[in-house]
Amino acid sequence: MSLPASAATQAARRSLSLSRKLATRNEAAAFAATTPSSHQQHQKRHHHPDPFNPKNTKGWKAALAEAEIPLTKFHEEIAKGLELGLPGASSITDKTISTFSRGELPHYAGINTFLKAPYLEDSKEVGKYDVAVVGVPFDGGCTYRAGTRFGPQGIRRISALYTPYNYEKGIDLREQMTLCDIGDVFTIPANIEKSFDQISNAVAHIASNGTMPIILGGDHSIGFPTVRGLASVTSKNIGIIHVDRHADIQEKDLDERMHTTPYFHATNLPNVNPKNLVQIGIGGWQVPRPAVPNMISRETNIYTMDDIELYGIDKISEMALDRAWDGCDAVYMSYDIDSIEAAFVPGTGWPEPGGLLPREALKLVGNVAKEGLCGMEVVEVSPPYDHADITSLMALRIIVDALGAMVSHGTLKKCMGIFDKEFVPI
C-alpha cells in the first residue's frame, strides 16, 4: 500500500532531518578529537587577578546585600492582595497568588500606575507619601513632533516591567520609601498658559505637603511651571540641573512660551538664580540662536558633549553640583530624554545624534540625585514615535535610578524641608 502524498512528504522530511543530525554529530565528534577539552582550555586561562577572591567582586557583594533588605512591605502587599483579590484556585500550589491581580505580579497584568504604586485618588492625602508621581500630559509647547501628551501613559505602561528591587544598589524602593501615583494634571490642549497654571498648582500642592514630586512630561515647556510651582511654596533658593541637547532659554518661540523657553522664565523667578542653572549636554544643530545671548547675559553654566568627554561624567557631575548648590537649599533636576543619543530614544520631538550614551546618562543622574533633590521631571517622551517602548523605558530608568541613588545615600528627605510657604493656588 502506498502512502498518501502528504504522509510520504513528512516521512522524507523526517529522514532528511535524521541524516542531518547524524552528520552534525559526526562532525562534532571529529572536531572534539582535534581540540583540547574544555577542562584543558580552562587551565590555560589567566583572566583573573592572582590571588583572586571571587567574593570581593561587586557582583558577589550585591548578592549578599539582598539579605539585609526587609520583605515587610512585600508580605503586606501579598496579604492585601489575598484579602482584596480573593485567594487563588485550589489547584494553584503557591498560596500567595490571588484570583484578581492586586499587586506587583504578574507584571503583564494590572492597572498601569507608575511602578504599580497605589493610585492616590484623593489628592489631599498626598502628604502621606515620601514621593508622588504626577503625569503632565501636555504637548502644546512642541515646535516639531507632538505626542508627548502620551508620555505619562507610555512611561507608566513600561514601568510594569520593573520590580522595586535593584540588584547592584542593594535597595528595594517598596521597602525603603513610600510612593504613590497621584495621576495626571488636567491640562488644556490648546492653551499653554492655562495649562501652566494647572501644572504650577499641582506641583506646589504636592511639594507643600512635604512630598517630592516626580513629574512625567509632557514637552519641555512644562519646565517653567513645574519650577514656578516649587518656588512659590518656599522662601529658599532652588538650583536647577538641566540635562538636554537644547538650551531652552529663549524668551518666546513662535510668539509663545514653547518648549524652547522654560529656563528664560524659570530664571526670572526671584528665588531661581540663573547662575545656579546648570545645562548639561547642550549642542548640535538644533539650538536656536536666540537662546545663546540669554545664556551669556544670565551667566548660566553650559557643558557640551565635548566638555563631558574632556572631563568625564564624574567630574562634570561634581562641577554641576558645585554650581547648582552654590547659595541654594535644594536642587531640582529636569531631564530631557533627547539628551541621550538619538538611536536610543527615537520617541522624542527633536532627536539629535551625538548625545549621552545610556550608561553615561544613568551615571550622571545617580551622581546628581545622591546629593538630594526637591523634585525632578523627565520630559519629551513621545510614545507615538517610539519603538518597542525603548524611549519610555529609558525615562523610567532615569527616574528609578534617581530614586535609588537618594534611597542609597539617605538623601530622599534632604531637600523637602525647604517648603515653608503656604500654597496659594493661581
Ligand SMILES: [Mn+2]
Ligand atoms: Mn531638548
